[in-house]
Amino acid sequence: MNRRSLHRLAAVTAVAALVLPATACGGSDDPAPGAPATVVLGFSAWPGWFPWQVAQEQGLFAKNGVTVELKYFDSYTDSLTALATGNLSANSQTLGDTLTSISGGAQQTIVLVNDNSTGNDQIIAKPGINTVADLKGKRVAVEQGTVDHYLLLLALKTAGLTEADIALKPMLTDAGAAAFTTGEVDAVGAFAPFTTTALGLAGSKAIATSADFPGAIPDHLVFTAAFVKDHPTEVQAVVKTWFDTLAWIKANPDAAIDIMAKKAGVSAADYKSYDAGTTIFTREQNLAAFTPGSTPANLDFQAKSIAEFMVSAKLVDSAPPLDGLLEPKFVQAVSP
Known part of the structure; x- marks a missing residue:
């Protein structure tokens, strides 16, 4: 899907x-x-x-x-x-x-x-990354051009960052979620049900979701x-x-x-x-x-x-x- x-x-x-x-x-x-x-x-x-x-x-x-x-x-x-x-x-x-x-x-x-979407689109990060600001210099997987890419840019902007401040790793959403669980990337932008896959990594959490950006x-x-x-x-x-x-x-x-x-x-x-x-x-x-x-x-x-x-x-x-x-x-x- x-x-x-x-x-x-x-x-x-x-x-x-x-x-x-x-x-x-x-x-x-x-x-x-x-x-x-x-x-x-x-x-x-x-x-x-x-x-x-x-x-x-x-x-x-x-x-x-x-x-x-x-x-x-x-x-x-x-x-x-x-x-x-x-x-x-x-x-x-x-x-x-x-x-x-x-x-x-x-x-x-x-x-x-x-x-x-009021939460089913998420930016999920590995343990140790607690805020969007912590993504600076980190590897972030997202499917380019998707609404989760858009969500990532909105979240970065609120933290005073831009896409240039992270190491963007373009991947299909399902592949990105899987790569996140194996440690290939530090964070991932995904939507349900792939959020469930990503959150299978112990200690991972959503640091930004579509609930943070109503509408x-x-x-x-x-x-x-x-x-x-x-x-x-x-x-x-x-x-x-x-x-x-x-x-x-x-x-x-x-x-x-x-x-x-x-x-x-x-x-x-x-x-x-x-x-x-x-x-x-x-x-x-x-x-x-x-x-x-x-x-x-x-x-x-x-x-x-x-x-x-x-x-x-x-x-x-x-x-x-x-x-x-x-x-x-x-x-x-x-x-x-």
Whole structure:
């Protein structure tokens, strides 16, 4: 599982405009604008996205009058590619990955905040390293261009350091976690469940987490811009289903956890251990996030911040256009 990468779509999205006309979700075989349409919705392994499985198994999409073909991806990157090339109507993905797709030419619209990472992304250090400031001169493994790379830079900045002050060791997240446990590196940036692997090193601990930077790592439901334009009724029904699903989960917590844990391939106890590190967003939290502002809690501010990171890390040549990225009207239309 390789979730939350900011840089893997460059080649795909650069040719998205060429392949979209021939794809299932953006091509000539699509229903006419306004006609009923099936929503092909992708998601992958992250606690904030497993509620979609609950929605499917409990028939909540159908209750809202929308036909949804739910597609689970073992590879998160594959789900990003599928949306960028028009083979999905919508996907659950990070803000950073959405910006990367847009940089490559894809036209996508965020209609819902699924969650914020509030601890499940971590900078984990070996014994003897107790603060971020202690990372100076140390070997730190992180997958370049990921949100955990972004988290590392945020943490370094708060400690008065930059990436130049550490010995960065670019590694895939799973490899980095493994290298940390064998002493190959002194610290690692990772997300759950690879945090569990890293913390298997005796005496290791998280010295910074996404909980320290509220709003820095948001996850969303993202539609192709064309689908939003042509089929707003279906988009509205899917957004309403999300909040209906959260209500069902609240009323049936044990049954919901069993459904989500089974899909995740972990025990119910293991799944519960990830709950605190992922904050599922209510309608009220969605409304607050979509409100323009100048804090990390505001999506427009966070999008600009991540775009600047992408340019500074040389992941893109120029900041992606943000016009039309955020569309709050579907959340606003859901009854409280």
